[in-house]
Amino acid sequence: MVTSRDVAQLAGVSQMTVSRVLQGSTKVAAATRERVLAAMKEAGYRPHAAARTMRTRRTGTVGVVVADITNPFYPQLLEAVGQALGEAGQRMVLWNAPDPGGSSALAALDDGTVDGLIFTTVTEGSTELAEVLRRGDPVVLLHRGLDSLECDQVTTDNVAGGRAVADYLVAGGHTRIGFLRGPELPSTARHREQGFRDRLAELGHPLAEALTRQGGFAHDVARTAMRDLLSQDEPPTAVFCANDLTALGAVDAAVSLGHRVPQDVWVVGYDDIAMAAWDSYDLTTVRQPIADMARAAVGLLLERVEDRSLPPRRQTFPSELTIRGSTARTAWPGA
Amino acid sequence: MVTSRDVAQLAGVSQMTVSRVLQGSTKVAAATRERVLAAMKEAGYRPHAAARTMRTRRTGTVGVVVADITNPFYPQLLEAVGQALGEAGQRMVLWNAPDPGGSSALAALDDGTVDGLIFTTVTEGSTELAEVLRRGDPVVLLHRGLDSLECDQVTTDNVAGGRAVADYLVAGGHTRIGFLRGPELPSTARHREQGFRDRLAELGHPLAEALTRQGGFAHDVARTAMRDLLSQDEPPTAVFCANDLTALGAVDAAVSLGHRVPQDVWVVGYDDIAMAAWDSYDLTTVRQPIADMARAAVGLLLERVEDRSLPPRRQTFPSELTIRGSTARTAWPGA
Incomplete structure (x- = not known):
């Protein structure tokens, strides 16, 4: 993108002079102004970029990028982020991007339409986003993180959450334990699986691949997979699902x-969305502290808007097993 | 807001000249340019407005305003709008505005950050939005409309939907019919209630106020209200809820x-959100054709972006009673 610096170089003037011309200052000599305006034209200086330079203060608007708003977890997270931003005197604008790199949102950051961005559904592989993060631009990853990149990230300890579920199911006497795993790319799915799988192995009950299916983080995919699991000769007696939406599909x-839940099969989810507590599901799940996470992400972002030179920071919240009626309410010291 | 017209008047030049100055055109005499720049300064001409004039083409971005994303109906509607916009080569940006008038979104329209706006949760009383609509700015109301204002609106026939539910419940032999009504302001809630109430009266079963409660378009409010209804000496045998979210609360x-649904009490919702079809609820409801509505709204909006002088248009989609397990599956010619 052409910047006011490029225009300044081309016109042979300082950036301040370019800025003054844009602001219509009468302090600039007419000949200089002519040169600057001609340089803008020649360089193809973009209007939004112009607007950004002309801006004397921040927009007070933060962008949030999400990829899956029909998973009820995300609307809840967005409400919490909106509330935290509101408390900080900021407005929120959203992108529901099929592209997890959020190109449109990054363009808005570039144009100065937003002061910073919060990504909630990032996955490995967006080179554009990675570049922005390396530059120290005001971008925070919330909920899903990137293992491979040092940048501001707010997540819960999904590995510990997965381990807690393994402990709970084995303590409940289960030996045929099933798993509806999530997609491969999101850090949340990978970490929950890693914790669950590792801990089951440590406890001497390694996960049987015959009792594992792809749940796809979607109700319909999970429902089909669970019907398949339950139709086997030796169906699982307890199934851990990589998020609540898939757990509702499993129920x-x-x-x-x-089949009766929990008499015939226990079901455990992850996230503790509002629906998990509804009577028809009454779902045991691992709670993410959504409001706390949202506030933390907003805090990190606003700090970085003020000071891009801050070192990359990671905040990891504990996850908490929340026992409800979709599993027998075993006394459980770990909960 | 100060416009280029104001600047032109103040400088005593045409708007075209102002636009040329902003574009850095060399066709404008230096003295004239001086006058225009001084006028901009004097008038406090805003940078984003400048950017808008400087823009030679559209942003290709449409804004959508919603007020209640934790009601799963809205994420589904937003997905459909995003898809329809994508098919039209447009990007979507969202505002989740507690203010139903969507001030931030209107500012973005004003600044030229978006080409047009779709409001999904409008209610009577936003003077700012009313003003924009009267001007013929590219704004379309989707799902909720405004009775009092002529502007582009895409809704379903909520009155007919309410009437169909009354017909269905009376045909099912119910005489103690309950109602969880929605909030007073949204057109959807008012029209559904009007249709339901009027048709029940016509059929000789006027709605008993003792069997009516405020459901608040929220699961928890509806659940409390329904528990209250069901705890009466003579509880209703069928309850119509003003949307699906409240019907899930009622179940x-x-x-x-x-209590067993439908053996002890029938429950009927409105919207046909994805969850209504899930096995745990299996909810009879009135379907809104979300994808068709979204495409229609996008079509009207893009036409108005091209031509603001178009007359106000209203598109009303039929609603369709969809019978599932939360009511006895009576043969029903009306469905």
Whole structure:
């Protein structure tokens, strides 16, 4: 993108002079102004970039990028972020981007339409975003992080969450333990699986691949996968699902086959979305402290808006097993 | 807001000349340019407005305003709008505005950050939005409309939907019919209630106020209200809820009290969100054709972006009663 610096160089003047011309200052000599305006034209100086330079203060608007708003977890997270931003006197604008790199949002950051960005559904592989993060631009990763990159990240300890579920199911006497895993790319899915799998192995009950299915972080995919699991000769007696949405699909699979939850099969989710507590599901799950995470992300972002030279920071919140009716309410010291 | 017209008047030149100055055109005499720049300064001409004039083409971005993303209906609607915009080569940016008038979104329209706006949760009373609509700015109301204002609106026939539910419940033999009504302001809630109430009266079963509660378009409010209804000496045998989210709350109230749906009480919702079809709820509801509505709204908006002089247009989609397990599956010619 052409910047006011490029225009200044081309016109042979300082950036301050370019800025004064844009602000319509009468302090600039007419001949100089002519030269600057001609340079803008020649360089193809973009209007939004112009607006950015002309801006004398911040927009007070923060952009949030999400990729999956039909998963109820994200609307809840967005509400919490909006509330935290509101408390800080900031407005929120959202991008629901099929592209997890959020190109449009990055363009808005570039144009100065937003002061900073919070990414909630990042996955490895966006080179554009990685470049922005390396520059120290005001961008914070919330909920999903990037293992490979040093940048501001706010997540929960998904590995510990997965381990806690393994402990709980084995303590509940289960030996045929099933798993509806999430997609491969999100850090949340990978870490939950890693914690669950490692801890089961440590406890002497390694996960059987025959009892593992892809749940896809989607209700319909999970429902089909769970029906398949439950239709086996030796179905699992407890199933951990990589998020709550898939756990609701798993419960519905059981309902559709006339199996009782938890008498015939325990179901455990992850996130503790509002729906998990609704009577029809009453879902045992691992709670993410959504409001605290949102406030932390907003705090890190606003600090970085003020000072881009801050070192990369990671904040990791504990996750908490929340026992409800979709598992027998075993006394459980770990909960 | 100060416009280029104001600047032109103040400088005693045409708007075209102002635009040329902003574009850095060398066709403008130096003295004239001086006058225009001085006028901009004097008038306090705003940089983003300048950017807008400087823009030679559209942003290709449409803004969408929503007020209640934790109601799963809205994420589904937003997905559909995003898809329709994508098919039209447009990007979507969202505002989740507690203020239904969407001030930030209107500012973005003003600044030229977006080409147009779709409001999904408008209610009567926003003078700022009303002003924009009267000007013929590219704004379309989707899902919720404004009775009192002529502007582009895409809604379903909520009155007919309410009437269909009344017909269905009376045909099912119910005489103690309950109602969880929605908030007073949204057109959707008012029209559904009007249709339901009027048709019940026509059929000789006027709605009993003792069987009516405020459901608040929220699960927890509806659950509490339904528990109250069901705890009466003569509880309703069928309850219509003003949207699906409140109907899920009503079903959960029944579950929490050990009442069976539909054996003890029928529950009917409105919207047909994805969750309505999930096995645990299996909810009879009135379907809104979300994808068709989204495409229609995008079509109207893009036409108005091209031509603001178009007359105000209203598109009303039919609503369709969708019978599932939360009511006895009566043969029903009306469905």
